[in-house]
Amino acid sequence: MAAMDEGALRVRLAQVMKAMDERGLNRGTSGNVSARCGAAMLVTPSGVPASQLTPEQMVLVQPDGSTAPGALKPSSEWRMHQGLLDRRPDINAVVHCHSRHATILACAGRPIPAVHYMVAVSGHKGIASFRVTVSGREAHSSLTHLGVSANMAAIKLMAGLVELSERLEREADPASPFTPKGATLTIGQVNGGTAVNILARECVFIFDLRTPPGLDPMAILADFFARAEAMDVELKARAPEAGVRVERRSLTPSFAPEVDGVAEAFARRMAGDNGPGRVVPYAAEAGQFQGAGFSTVICGPGSIDQAHQPDEFVEISQMQRGAAFMARLIEDLSF
Template sequence: MDTADQLYAAALTHLEALIGFDTTSRDSNLRLIEYVEAFLSEHGVASRRVANPEGTKANLYATVGPAVAGGVVLSGHTDVVPVDGQAWSSDPFVLTRRGDRLFGRGTCDMKGFLALALATVPGFARGESARPIHLAFSYDEEVGCLGAPSMIRELVSDLPAPLAVIVGEPTSMEVVSGHKGISTWRVTVTGHEAHSSLTHLGLSANMIAVELMERLRQIALELERHGDPASPYHPPHATLTIGLMQGGTAVNILARECTFTFDLRTPPGQNPDTIIVPFLDACETAHRIARERFPDAGVAVIRRSATPSFAPEPNGAAEMLARRLAGDNGPTRAAAYAAEAGQFQGAGFSTIICGPGSIEQAHQADEFIALSQMERGAAFMARLAEALA
């Protein structure tokens, strides 16, 4: 098998190529997928796409090594968040080294891990291991973990049962055993336009929306009050935030439409559907009252995404393996963000999160990954190859 130094050098080459593909979630990821397919083909590895309904994006998975049980899935998302409005010191889609850091959109979240996974391919493709690795690269993780479920369904039916799934979100190469789930909703309030001085002749969508948003604020406060101080999550309670709001066309017109989008992040054991019931009841009441005044008015609620939480699996195969490979004897760790780990766990896979880079550098201008993190990641992959030999 390749040494850690060889894996490190190969990973940096792949990372430079991966950063060069603008895979912002609103755009296609197919150029990156084509790059991975071509690389795998060079090493005699067949891969399979699982496309979105429009055919503009795709997941990709492949088995490298013998098609036997007991392998390890290396999973990561190919999409990145936008750079719009951010003050970057260099081109975000050109890998740039400054000192001991590599800058570029997606360096830590999470193309650094994808690059390390690709670096392992030649060794496994040469037949130097008794058990395989399985690559599982997804799309649209950053907009609600929308892409992975269709791929995971195929993994369940197609793969020889793997020992573990390692989701390579940035954890500074420390093992993270749980994450919160996230559910997102979009609310559209439709009113009836009129001159703002004649409120009796119209219905302001904005005014209705404000009342509904206040109901969400009250739920958020209630969740905070009932947080568990012993929880490993930070903050130690479910959180609810309104991220987007848009309504009205002019200050002197009763707004015809107002939309807002919110997310609810819940630790394992809390059901988002139950938490949101009082808000949905308020929406139903507001809808009925609006319709009584104007038949074209009302409130519509659409659920955009529902990503399950990821619960620690004490002494699980994935955690035991990852801790051994990472040399991690630390405490059980949990993340406030959501990831695809909960989706893999829900499909019956023993799962863990462990990858290079820090989440503190993600989603901001001058995102970077430290070279030392790539070195640690390469050492992790070298030990994985030995463990599967």
């Protein structure tokens, strides 16, 4: 579009407005289109239905907002177009429409999710994960008095975690921006026993707890830790080699949205992101940077929906957006 002369741009703007009208993206005189034209801007006129637009009616608006004598009045939203073109030198046109579905969502107060993932993320949950090893004493399952089943003991601990996870769900803050809204706890791995007729010598399970900002995972798990310690004493009383060992695997802090965050504003400018604030339920390193005093934001290609799977992938279009982001970043930091 940068190579088009003014006449070609006028024709193209009229074509785009008519095409949007035919597709139901606009009605009557709603919607407007603009294009960069040298240092000035061509924009559709105010109050003219798309079906009646001609190339000659497009209005050339100078950087100071002035127009040629006798020109039609530019769209009432010409300042929005001019501001976008001034702020984003990498784009050459702005299209503003009133599509039916977007209008319905707006009237209902429902957000429109991003169609790509190169957007600013200003918050994430923290994660604490633990490996629990329950040791017992092997014996034939017909001679339970001679052994200690690690599996049976581990099930009791896991049942307590299930109850905790259900309570956390019930107590979630309904105003939380996260989905799921509250802390979540899941047991991801369980391994124990050697045969159906042998009391298990060992059972190992691993669980994680994901917490929104403001919740202390260690405090949430205090009762579980106490229960594990009590069971350790109980099992050792039955067999000295038995017991319970809880090992912390990770303790990643949460990332809280920063009011008027400098990093978020910068990432939004680089990504062309003017959508609502976003938080994610997964954990990353942003909380650690924030804890060290840095203004922090997450922004990158790909989606958690495709992560940690055998066919994990990132769409090529997302990588292209990521490359464009880095190019704008390099250009911005070069001056």
